[in-house]
Amino acid sequence: MGLKETLKALEFIGITEIYLNRKMSEGEETSERKLKQEDRNKLLKELYKQWRECTRCDLHKSRTQVVPGDGNPYSPLVFVGEAPGEEEDKQGRPFVGRAGQLLNKLIEEILGLYRDRVYITNVCKCRPPGNRKPTPIEMRYCSPYLKKEIEIIQPKVICCLGATAGEGILGKSLKITKVRGQVFPYPFNPRIKVFLTYHPAYVLRNPKEENTLRKDFEKLKELIAQQ
Numbered sequence: 001m002g003l004k005e006t007l008k009a010l011e012f013i014g015i016t017e018i019y020l021n022r023k024m025s026e027g028e029e030t031s032e033r034k035l036k037q038e039d040r041n042k043l044l045k046e047l048y049k050q051w052r053e054c055t056r057c058d059l060h061k062s063r064t065q066v067v068p069g070d071g072n073p074y075s076p077l078v079f080v081g082e083a084p085g086e087e088e089d090k091q092g093r094p095f096v097g098r099a100g101q102l103l104n105k106l107i108e109e110i111l112g113l114y115r116d117r118v119y120i121t122n123v124c125k126c127r128p129p130g131n132r133k134p135t136p137i138e139m140r141y142c143s144p145y146l147k148k149e150i151e152i153i154q155p156k157v158i159c160c161l162g163a164t165a166g167e168g169i170l171g172k173s174l175k176i177t178k179v180r181g182q183v184f185p186y187p188f189n190p191r192i193k194v195f196l197t198y199h200p201a202y203v204l205r206n207p208k209e210e211n212t213l214r215k216d217f218e219k220l221k222e223l224i225a226q227q
């Protein structure tokens with residue numbers, strides 16, 4: 001995505017300013033590229049160690065445990081959801097409940113991959129009580145964790161599952177019905193494409209939308225192939 005297209009896409013969702021690293025724009029070696037030489041598993045483990053006792057926001061009071069991202073840290077594709085649910089809070093892994101089963105099914109049937117070939121994480125790493133949506137403050141406190149995960153993994157595509165994930169990644173509130181199926185540049189690294197679709201839990205509650213989710217996954221497959 002060129003600079004002009006990048007700015008146009010960001011303007012569409014109301015972002016009118018981005019920070020461009022001069023070195024990145026000139027194609028010089030960046031700290032990100034140097035990270036490719038590192039063991040990303042080790043970096044992710046260190047990141048989790050820093051956050052597993054986190055008490056930055058009130059969600060720590062009701063959680064069983066911090067739920068880190070899970071999967072292949074060398075994947076070109078990262079899925080981002082909202083926050084752990086009951087089952088995820090118990091097991092300490094993201095997307096292991098019914099929504100996770102639907103996600104796994106789509107990853108296998110449409111993308112032709114096994115779940116462990118991609119990386120899956122959430123905007124907030126602790127379960128909100130009653131599975132409510134995380135508040136903007138909780139999302140803001142947890143955002144450095146997600147930002148660092150993306151920096152370590154350096155995916156080509158981030159697929160946001162639902163509006164909250166889109167807000168966490170793009171930093172702007174969104175209407176998922178308006179932006180799903182579309183591609184935006186990741187504000188912290190415009191080389192990374194951000195794709196938005198429904199959260200599988202929404203589709204479980206609204207089965208008529210499964211076809212739309214499937215079509216979006218077909219688009220996602222094309223997007224990964226373009227890279």
Ligand code: SF4
Pocket residue numbers: 051054055056057058059060066124125126138141142
């Ligand atoms: S949600 Fe994030 S910021 Fe809040 S306590 Fe959990 S790890 Fe810390």
